[in-house]
Amino acid sequence: MKLLYRHFSQLKLTDVFLSLFLIFSTLVLAQEGDPAKGKELFMTNCTACHTLDQKLIGPPLGGVADRRSEDYIFNMVTNSTEWVKTNPDAKKLYEEYNKTPMTPFPNFTKEDVQNIIAYTTVGDEGLTPDEPAAVTTAVVSDEFSKLPPQNSNWWWQPIVVLLLAALVFFFAKKKMGLLGVMTAIILALTTAYFLFAWLMQIGVDTGYKPVQPIEFSHKVHAGDNGIDCEYCHSSAKRSKTSGIPSADVCMNCHKFITEYKGEPFGDHDKAFFDGEIAKVHEAAGWDKSKFAYTSEGKPIEWVRVHNLPDFAYYNHSQHVTVAGLECQTCHGPVETMHRVEQFSNLTMGW
Template structure:
């Protein structure tokens, strides 16, 4: 009996020691929760609805450990519905405040994980590093070399002009001095050069032909660009940078221009598509330059919020919308039929083939001339994709036989027929 008591008291002591160490270790881990590991957990689990300093789907989390006890938070994070159903007043209040949207339960997060997350939430988030100088210097070289070229050319032109002017002036001064000194410049026996030129009929003929041809060349070039808007780069009501969206963020063109896959027009994305991302992205955090600063980009996002009627403070739509008057850049005349779906989905033509390196354009501009010659040229050169197209297998085979080619081009498929595009 004594032995048993002894053993049991020993067991109790062992248990007690274990408990104490457990509690201590918990307290220790609570104090030493790792904010770095916490950031990772926060970003992958919580950030869909929470920000540290901003109200989103759920409340801002800064200072949450002062507002709630750790046990409460652990219960809430693992399963908030249970806590609400248990009749906890705080839990009920917060559930009501956020429109009764239940929080996703995270039963798999360990105590240590939750400590890490809370440590990250309570650690003051590092101030954003604003390093415009580096950004602007890295962006400069490409534009800089072009600028330097232009400056050098302009300087050369000015120097040449000055030299000619100086020559004329020197000649005038010299003749004045000669006059003043009473020296008469006797013309030499040679004819003036223009007279000699005028008397040489062959030279005159060659010059006239040359002048006619060159003026015809320039006149032709001038007339051919009438009505061609290549390089047209209007100012849009909201500065939308394709360079950031399609370049840095690699968002597929079709994400926003979703009707290009299925319809005639490529589609100007309606603002709800913008809000798919900009509901949570209210400020720009990427590279900036002197011209396009963070403040500038943030202002443009605010323009979007105003147009779509989104109030970022309360995270709700006000219902007051303002249509955005985008300026159309690519515009074919009414007598031409062009279908995006046919080129994008059927032909598999990359957007950049016609629209150029859009992912590098800060301001969108028209890359291609969109003339008929340009269309025809592409139709003549582009081979039709015939692989794995069982539906048209027979006609493709017949066409290949007719033209004696492995792969007929669009032109041979009838892509040069007038009525394909004009009707």
């Protein structure tokens, strides 16, 4: 009897341990997340404010699971405004980063957050060949590919106009009856056509690509780092103009990004681009050694690329908000341009 009781007790104890092990394993596996999917989410939604290893607008997120619980991270991601009000650690972090509110992502699920945590835990080095990071690219409308090819070689048109005008004058002087009148009319219409085509090219600066006071690369910012056009040109949705961002907008990131870590382009090296970032600091009146604004700064004198004639009225908000056009429809694939150029002729099809 004692032997049976001992056997039953051992069996029961074994079952208990086995059950606990299975439950624990299930919970651990459920919380692991997918680092590849996490990187896709991180690169799409988080890189404007965070990196893994250094301060940006927000704190570095590498190994965040070692510092914060999953519940804390989930609440911070999905409802940061309310979480800051109720959680002392979140409030302290909010005050540490100049009371800059974190953009909430209420549509993120627990699984999404677990995937991001998995990526911030292992980093790029932890992604295996079986877990390739998804490549995110800017969404580019293909409308610009439908535009007719541009031709700025119009030097011959004034000559044609003058020759046709001379012929019209010649036939007008010669009294050649109906044939002469018809010929003069045809020549006059042809002259008007070429004259109009020539005049329509005045002020059309397709391909205009001026040197700017700072070597700002749209490819690096909008392409490689995926910063939305309207983050800098914020008035495009609600105003006539798209707006030129002040140095203060640049400083949202460049308080913390003080050196260039990308691939140099053109004939420049890393030191050159570090100097360009220093120009932004100077324009904003920022002293990176003191991590503070120490002077009033001065505006950056950007050179305008797109310039419509005075008689033309164009409203960005009507096209961006009402019509829902992509910026690339008129401005071309700016996310591939280091130095922006005028892509379209801006004649509205006339």
